[in-house]
Amino acid sequence: MTNSRDVWVFGDYRNYFQNRVTLQLLARGRELAQAQEGELCAVVIGHDLQQWVDEYVAHGADRVLALDHPSLTAYQGETYTSLLVDLARERKPAVILVGATSFGRELAARAAKRLGTGLTADCVDLRLDDQGRLVQTAPGFGGNLLAEIVIPRHWPQMATVRPGTFQELPHDYERQAPVEWLPLPAGLKPERVRLVKSERLAPREQALETAGVVVCGGRGMGSKKKFRNLVELARLLGGQVAATRPVVYARWCEEGALVGQAGRQIKPQVLFSFGVSGAIQHTAGIGGAPFIVAVNKNPGAVMMQMADVGLVADANQACLALIRELKKRLRS
Numbered sequence: 001m002t003n004s005r006d007v008w009v010f011g012d013y014r015n016y017f018q019n020r021v022t023l024q025l026l027a028r029g030r031e032l033a034q035a036q037e038g039e040l041c042a043v044v045i046g047h048d049l050q051q052w053v054d055e056y057v058a059h060g061a062d063r064v065l066a067l068d069h070p071s072l073t074a075y076q077g078e079t080y081t082s083l084l085v086d087l088a089r090e091r092k093p094a095v096i097l098v099g100a101t102s103f104g105r106e107l108a109a110r111a112a113k114r115l116g117t118g119l120t121a122d123c124v125d126l127r128l129d130d131q132g133r134l135v136q137t138a139p140g141f142g143g144n145l146l147a148e149i150v151i152p153r154h155w156p157q158m159a160t161v162r163p164g165t166f167q168e169l170p171h172d173y174e175r176q177a178p179v180e181w182l183p184l185p186a187g188l189k190p191e192r193v194r195l196v197k198s199e200r201l202a203p204r205e206q207a208l209e210t211a212g213v214v215v216c217g218g219r220g221m222g223s224k225k226k227f228r229n230l231v232e233l234a235r236l237l238g239g240q241v242a243a244t245r246p247v248v249y250a251r252w253c254e255e256g257a258l259v260g261q262a263g264r265q266i267k268p269q270v271l272f273s274f275g276v277s278g279a280i281q282h283t284a285g286i287g288g289a290p291f292i293v294a295v296n297k298n299p300g301a302v303m304m305q306m307a308d309v310g311l312v313a314d315a316n317q318a319c320l321a322l323i324r325e326l327k328k329r330l331r332s
Helices: 021-035 050-058 077-091 102-115 224-237 245-249 302-306 315-331
Strands: 007-010 040-046 063-068 095-099 119-123 125-128 134-140 145-149 157-161 179-182 213-217 240-243 270-274 292-296 309-312
Touching (some): 007 021, 007 102, 021 095, 021 125, 040 050, 050 063, 063 077, 102 119, 102 157, 119 134, 134 157, 213 224, 224 240, 224 315, 240 245, 292 302, 292 315
Parallel strands (some): 007 095, 040 063, 063 179, 119 157, 213 270, 270 292, 292 309
Antiparallel strands (some): 125 134, 134 145
């Protein structure tokens, strides 16, 4: 068992403006560190890191460990893993948190194996129990339940967390924290895989996690053809389309639109919910929405009870009526 109470957050800045998961983890990591009188530390690996270091300090890091070298410009799985593992063995943090991105999932799994500890993937909540252990909440059995997982005998305790799960702290321009610029260790083994070329594709659309308006549809929309009306409504509202699990399984929309325990966690300013009953698998992913408008034939549906405005009506008919009204106002 480690005597450290420090919480580490790995800084994944490679898709910073579309994916704020590191800032979100810093917010929760700060709460966890303060609860046990520890230090919140951001760990950053790469090249030309100053702007990211400044961002992480401004968003709550008490300390930053930075490994900055031209050879680290592109992500290298084995090298990044070795650097993170060596640092963890030397400093012995209590907790290491990594964003559940494609990049983060690979890195965290490699590091956990090398450190001989457990790893809970795709967490939707984190807290400390009365013994100071990290309680990691993650979907289980295909999203049918939420499991609370504890790693009682191995350290550091590690978890990956889905983007959009926590709310980032406001940017504090006056905040300062010590930054350790660490040298690249000698004797690093060469990568067995060599990067030949990489190209970053521009995002085709705004991410669900950062959308201010989300239009979500459930099985109550009636059919794939009717579900497409939600796409038109979302376009008129300047928002994004989301879906429940039955809709995705029926292939009415793509898997990336899934919201809930088995999908994305969203916190739009306004959530429109059409034909959604409100099963726990879905509502676990929308708890941060401050204003919900729900349309359902069943006034007793869970979503209707959660909504700030509820309309008892056919979901598709209500959607079409809104589309007509919005188009009329745009023409006038």
